Amino acid sequence: MTTFEAMRKAVFIFAAAGLLLQSCKNDFEVNEPWRETMVVVGLLNAADTAHYIKINKAYLGEGNALVMAGEFDSINYTDNEIDARLERWKNGVLMQTLPLYRDTLIPKDTGVFASPLQMLYKTSSPILQDGSSYKLIINNENSGKVVTSETPIVQNISVNTPNPNQTINLVGVNPYSTKFYTAAEGKRYEVVVRFHYTEKLIFDTTQQERKHVDIFLGTYEAADLSGGQLIESSVTPEVFYKTIGNNVQPNGNVNLYYNSLEFIYSAAAEVFVIYMDVAQTQSATFGEMPFFTNISDGVGLFSSRFNKYVNNVRLSAASYDSLRFGQYTVHQGWR
Incomplete structure (x- = not known):
């Protein structure tokens, strides 16, 4: 499995969790103030020549959740709304800042969620296997919301x-x-x-x-x-x-x-392993979903893997x- 294939599976699980939540809200007509929830999935791999972060928003609105999932604007941020970057840290020192740029060149498979256009955030800068860790920082410039996470990098095999x-x-x-x-x-x-x-x-x-x-x-x-x-x-x-x-x-x-x-x-890094184990856990109680996130003030997964x-x-x-x-x-x- 490539890094992007693994990331795509993670995206689906977190997005499906959002869909389930929205379905429950519609079923029970729960009304509450809207709160921004950012859904983030990224797997850094030093063997890759390009690195992608998937950034979506959870959606809440009137109507059928499945219909809303198929609307591009329901799950994606608008142009210039998101400022995202990676920071490379080593021994407590900031070594490098890598801006993430919007990219729509990789089409999304057809399914419940809007396709084929897919919004990703990309850098082509190499991920170093020198003991550095990478911090992800995402800023919604409209709302002021800041989402962060950090991961060590799997070294060479x-x-x-x-x-x-x-x-x-x-x-x-x-x-x-x-x-x-x-x-x-x-x-x-x-x-x-x-x-x-x-x-x-x-x-x-x-x-x-x-x-x-x-x-x-x-x-x-x-x-x-x-x-x-x-x-x-x-x-x-x-x-x-x-x-x-x-x-x-x-x-x-x-x-x-x-x-x-x-x-x-x-x-796979340890956090990615925890995510995979949780995702495979089957709950014995109908309606419950095991959940794991390592995204601060958001939901999702940011980790690393490596292919030799x-x-x-x-x-x-x-x-x-x-x-x-x-x-x-x-x-x-x-x-």
């Missing part, structure tokens, strides 16, 4: 094995194990092997499409946030080839060509034979 361009064996019954060291400020980890391949039309090989299949290896928790803990994650040949067999559909019009493997290590990529890992010749002729993939037409 050190991979012991595999290395880029390394050849690995996935044959027989012996699993392949990858080993990595946890990052400072990283609490939860996921490991995925991405199998890259190309489909080429048999009668016109210039017509081709690059695709991939993800093989999930597992989720792991660090003992603490200091980093340096060795974690080993394994995949058996059976799981590897069976996953490919289940996710690549045979097509008599194309030939399949294996390209390479990519090992992807994802780390080891590219161009190769299958051995014996492993490639297993791909072409093994029981799970022999019918797919690998060349």
